[in-house]
Amino acid sequence: MASLNDIRSTYLDFFARNGHKVVDSSPLVPRNDPTLMFANSGMVQFKNLFTGVETRDYTRATTAQKCVRAGGKHNDLDNVGYTARHHTFFEMLGNFSFGDYFKDEAIAFAWELLTKDFGLNKNKLLVTVYHTDDEAALIWKKVAGFSDDRIIRIPTDDNFWRMGPTGPCGPCTEIFYDHGDHIWGGPPGSAEEDGDRFIEIWNNVFMQNEQFADGSMRPLEMQSIDTGMGLERIGALLQGKHDNYDTDLMRSLIEASAHATSSDPDGPGKTHHRVIADHLRSTSFLIADGVMPSNEGRGYVLRRIMRRAMRHAHMLGSQDPVMFKLVPALVRQMGAAYPELARAQSLIEETLKLEETRFKTTLDRGLKLLDDEMVRLPEGGDLPGSTAFKLYDTYGFPLDLTQDALRERGRAVDVAGFDSAMAEQKAKARAAWSGTGEAADGKIWFELADAHGATEFLGYDTETAEGVI
Numbered sequence: 001m002a003s004l005n006d007i008r009s010t011y012l013d014f015f016a017r018n019g020h021k022v023v024d025s026s027p028l029v030p031r032n033d034p035t036l037m038f039a040n041s042g043m044v045q046f047k048n049l050f051t052g053v054e055t056r057d058y059t060r061a062t063t064a065q066k067c068v069r070a071g072g073k074h075n076d077l078d079n080v081g082y083t084a085r086h087h088t089f090f091e092m093l094g095n096f097s098f099g100d101y102f103k104d105e106a107i108a109f110a111w112e113l114l115t116k117d118f119g120l121n122k123n124k125l126l127v128t129v130y131h132t133d134d135e136a137a138l139i140w141k142k143v144a145g146f147s148d149d150r151i152i153r154i155p156t157d158d159n160f161w162r163m164g165p166t167g168p169c170g171p172c173t174e175i176f177y178d179h180g181d182h183i184w185g186g187p188p189g190s191a192e193e194d195g196d197r198f199i200e201i202w203n204n205v206f207m208q209n210e211q212f213a214d215g216s217m218r219p220l221e222m223q224s225i226d227t228g229m230g231l232e233r234i235g236a237l238l239q240g241k242h243d244n245y246d247t248d249l250m251r252s253l254i255e256a257s258a259h260a261t262s263s264d265p266d267g268p269g270k271t272h273h274r275v276i277a278d279h280l281r282s283t284s285f286l287i288a289d290g291v292m293p294s295n296e297g298r299g300y301v302l303r304r305i306m307r308r309a310m311r312h313a314h315m316l317g318s319q320d321p322v323m324f325k326l327v328p329a330l331v332r333q334m335g336a337a338y339p340e341l342a343r344a345q346s347l348i349e350e351t352l353k354l355e356e357t358r359f360k361t362t363l364d365r366g367l368k369l370l371d372d373e374m375v376r377l378p379e380g381g382d383l384p385g386s387t388a389f390k391l392y393d394t395y396g397f398p399l400d401l402t403q404d405a406l407r408e409r410g411r412a413v414d415v416a417g418f419d420s421a422m423a424e425q426k427a428k429a430r431a432a433w434s435g436t437g438e439a440a441d442g443k444i445w446f447e448l449a450d451a452h453g454a455t456e457f458l459g460y461d462t463e464t465a466e467g468v469i
């Protein structure tokens with residue numbers, strides 16, 4: 001059976017054989033791009049090549065790109081533990097043409113790799129195209145021999161990719177795999193789409209326009225290609241699985257989690273192990289790329305993921321820090337492909353252990369408070385915002401951790417109540433500050449703090465310049 005490590009190599013070798021330069025993944029923290037929190041697709045490091053602002057000594061490239069989708073336009077944090085196909089950290093395999101080949105070759109490459117090198121069953125594949133893209137539909141007919149019902153025309157933005165409000169854009173074609181009718185979910189464009197039966201494996205974007213701030217869109221001088229395929233998704237198919245978390249790599253992390261918590265990987269705590277395995281990867285790779293847990297910006301996203309993972313470990317009955325013990329299993333799996341991970345191993349372990357040790361006492365007490373509150377809640381009622389705020393303020397529970405805990409029990413948090421409790425506390429702090437007689441300084445301090453906070457969070461609240469396939 002081909003491992004995920006083998007499959008990554010097969011992909012890169014295929015495109016290298018076809019004239020593509022194998023380029024390293026860029027770091028998860030994008031360079032000089034304050035609008036994007038983390039690299040979330042392969043094209044991020046090539047943004048300026050599509051518009052022609054930058055040129056290099058190659059016009060074809062291929063990468064396995066580290067991606068984190070835990071904030072911003074594409075936030076999959078809340079999908080982890082609930083779907084078979086989403087991770088917060090995943091690897092995106094991509095091939096790129098910068099004014100070199102276009103639709104014909106991109107589709108022919110995709111088809112050849114999937115059906116010959118990877119040997120997928122052609123009858124299980126179907127594709128979407130942008131509704132007006134007759135050309136792409138025709139190429140699919142020619143290359144794959146698909147009948148019209150296997151080429152689904154989608155009129156929405158799902159099949160017209162934009163980098164953000166400005167920048168390169170164009171229609172795309174996506175390749176789906178049918179995992180069989182024993183799994184819930186409908187084909188793309190249907191009302192039941194959001195299940196795990198028809199899984200999107202590969203997006204091919206035809207970069208041909210540029211979007212401008214005034215709303216106009218003009219054809220680019222060059223026609224380019226930008227593709228992205230989730231390694232874990234294609235890996236599941238090639239390993240005969242219906243779930244990313246059943247692939248060799250994810251499974252070894254799940255088993256490490258089961259071992260460290262002395263629990264059954266497939267027992268009632270199954271979901272906890274999956275979340276832990278996923279969050280172990282995102283936290284470790286983020287630390288390896290220089291992000292440290294903090295209370296703002298990227299560091300706060302990291303802290304939120306770490307703390308969520310710790311709650312799941314707690315649910316498995318772990319009394320002592322456990323995440324740091326799983327790092328060697330991850331390094332064994334991925335350290336060869338990503339040497340930065342192996343290099344940072346001790347930093348990752350120490351950072352996890354410290355955060356786990358610090359959070360442990362308030363985690364236990366906060367969860368106890370939450371349990372007591374749950375007993376008092378009326379049938380089906382939301383958790384009051386004031387309680388969620390107390391958990392945040394006194395026990396260090398990020399709001400999404402509390403929401404995650406409640407979702408498990410089919411409940412939600414009164415978010416408006418949480419927000420107003422937060423606003424109230426800020427107002428009180430302001431009043432207290434001005435009461436010291438240093439009103440002018442206080443005002444400036446708070447203005448700075450607000451502005452600073454807003455800047456830090458820009459990346460995941462706005463939809464600007466997200467480099468997303």
Ligand code: ATP
Pocket residue numbers: 041069074076085086087088089090092200201202203228229230231232233468469
């Ligand atoms: P989905 O609709 O399943 O959420 P997407 O349309 O958001 O996927 P794209 O932005 O088109 O995904 O990214 C290209 C490819 O990257 C996808 O076809 C998929 O194979 C993979 N991918 C995207 N998000 C994730 C994720 N959270 N975890 C694992 N793989 C992913």
Ligand code: MG
Pocket residue numbers: 074
């Ligand atoms: Mg998505």
Ligand code: MG
Pocket residue numbers: 158200
């Ligand atoms: Mg999609």
Ligand code: MG
Pocket residue numbers: 174200203469
């Ligand atoms: Mg997509």
